[in-house]
Amino acid sequence: xxxxxxxxxxxxxxxxxxxxxxxxxxxxxxxxxxxxxxxxxxxxxxxxxxxxxxxxxxxxxxxxxxxxxxxxxxxxxxxxxxxxxxxxxxxxxxxxxxxxxxxxxxxxxxxxxxxxxxxxxxxxxxxxxxxxxxxxxxxxxxxxxxxxxxxxxxxxxxxxxxxxxxxxxxxxxxxxxxxxxxxxxxxxxxxxxxxxxxxxxxxxxxxxxxxxxxxxxxxxxxxxxxxxxxxxxxx
Numbered sequence: 194x195x196x197x198x199x200x201x202x203x204x205x206x207x208x209x210x211x212x213x214x215x216x217x218x219x220x221x222x223x224x225x226x227x228x229x230x231x232x233x234x235x236x237x238x239x240x241x242x243x244x245x246x247x248x249x250x251x252x253x254x255x256x257x258x259x260x261x262x263x264x265x266x267x268x269x270x271x272x273x274x275x276x277x278x279x280x281x282x283x284x285x286x287x288x289x290x291x292x293x294x295x296x297x298x299x300x301x302x303x304x305x306x307x308x309x310x311x312x313x314x315x316x317x318x319x320x321x322x323x324x325x326x327x328x329x330x331x332x333x334x335x336x337x338x339x340x341x342x343x344x345x346x347x348x349x350x351x352x353x354x355x356x357x358x359x360x361x362x363x364x365x366x367x368x369x370x371x372x373x374x375x376x377x378x379x380x381x382x383x384x385x386x387x388x389x390x391x392x393x394x395x396x397x398x399x400x401x402x403x404x405x406x407x408x409x410x411x412x413x414x415x416x417x418x419x420x421x422x423x424x425x426x427x428x
Contacts, residue, residue: 200244200247200248201247201248201251203248204247204248204249204251204252204255205251205252205254205255206255207252207255208251208252208253208254208255208256209255209256209258209259211256212255212256212259212260212263213259213263216263216264217256218256218257218259218260218263218264219253219256219257221257221260223253224250224253224254224257227246227249227250227253228250230246230249230250231243231246231247231250233246234246234247261365262359262362262363262365263359263362265362265367267318267367268317268318270314270315270316270317271316271317271318271367272304272307272316272317272318272320272343272368273318273343273345273367273368275307275316275343275368276343276344276345276368277342277343278342279342280340280341280342281307281308281309281340281341281342281343282307282308282309282338282339282340283302283304283306283307283308283320283338283339283340283341283343283370284304284305284306284307284308284336284337284338284381285302285303285304285305285306285320285336285337286302286303286305286334286335286336286337286384286386287300287301287302287303287331287332287333287334287335287336287337288301288302288303288319288333288387289301289333290332290333290390290394290397291329291331296323296325297323297324297325297326298323298324298329298375299321299322299323299324300321300322300323300324300329300331300337300378301319301320301321301322301364301366302319302320302321302322302337303318303319304316304317304318304319304320304368305336318365318367318368319364319365319366319367319368320343320366320367320368320369320370321346321361321366321368321369321370322339322341322369322370322371322372322378323369323370323371323372324372324374324375324378325371325372325373325374326373326374326375327374327375327376328375329375329378330398331378331380332390332391332394332395332398333387333390333391333394334383334384334385334386334387334388334390334391335380335381335382335383335384336380336381336382336383336384337378337379337380337381338378338379338381339370339372339377339378339379340372340377341370341371341372342370342371343368343369343370344368344369344370344371345367345368345369346358346361346362346366346367346368346369
């Protein structure tokens, strides 16, 4: 065969397309008999059984890989089940560097606990906290606490709009929160994890502040220097 990878590649693309475009998924246990069928097809003299079984296996594997993002089975303790119109206090750990945007800053947190007027309870899951104003000096591994309303990401339904709901889903984020100022976020302490990433974030933060103070904002930078600023700045 001149193109032995054509059908396997086409099968994977078809499986991903079925999940992304039509939200259709096969049953995950179906992968086991398909895998056994592909192993048995290796011993056949003809290539056709192996090609067919392998294509079916790759189609289902690619399709099933999207289930945790497109149709997740959230646990009872997942923070997405705590969304409501009333503000609550959320405590979580930053699991990545802050991301600067045109409208402020974004923080990705691993939720740990929710506090209400009546009690507190442990939660799981990842959430996106948007900060409108103020400088954010947190690094990966910082445990923080803030008060906000929890919302599920939703698209507006406009033609050609950016699919923020799916973008966040592929980052395991199914809940969003918002605070107006970074002063509303309380630093609790170091969670004791992400030691190496914390050092890298701290160095990048100091270098970014040094560049911001000593290099004028106006004027043109070389392409390499702009790339260095982008790498060192909080993202």
